Amino acid sequence: MKTNFLDRRCPQCGSPAEKIHEGLTIGEKCTRCNWSVVTTYIPSIEQDDTLYSINLKNANHHDKDQIKAISKIAGINFLQARNLLQKEKIIVFKGKATEIKLIKSILENANISINIHPKFNW
Numbered sequence: 001m002k003t004n005f006l007d008r009r010c011p012q013c014g015s016p017a018e019k020i021h022e023g024l025t026i027g028e029k030c031t032r033c034n035w036s037v038v039t040t041y042i043p044s045i046e047q048d049d050t051l052y053s054i055n056l057k058n059a060n061h062h063d064k065d066q067i068k069a070i071s072k073i074a075g076i077n078f079l080q081a082r083n084l085l086q087k088e089k090i091i092v093f094k095g096k097a098t099e100i101k102l103i104k105s106i107l108e109n110a111n112i113s114i115n116i117h118p119k120f121n122w
């Protein structure tokens with residue numbers, strides 16, 4: 001069983017300190033009194049201001065999973081996504097690192113090959 005207690009004691013009363021991790025807030029608090037320290041943790045991916053673009057290379061308008069992936073990402077319905085895939089040779093999505101990471105995972109799950117520019121390290 002994983003314990004949630006740190007090897008730390010509260011500086012005020014000496015009781016064990018407990019880890020806090022809720023959303024983007026991390027820190028520690030006393031299990032007995034009201035002592036606590038918290039910081040807001042911003043993952044470095046969210047500090048990446050680069051505008052990335054994803055090029056889809058081999059999207060197939062006969063493949064339902066691929067059409068669904070495109071409709072999800074572009075916020076369009078299935079038929080619109082299929083039309084888009086039929087018409088466009090190359091489809092490009094642009095966004096910040098957090099969006100690109102999500103889009104990338106959706107496309108990869110649908111077996112669509114992609115290129116990301118500039119180099120994407122997340």
Ligand SMILES: [Zn+2]
Pocket residue numbers: 010011012013014015030031032033034035
């Ligand atoms: Zn305490």
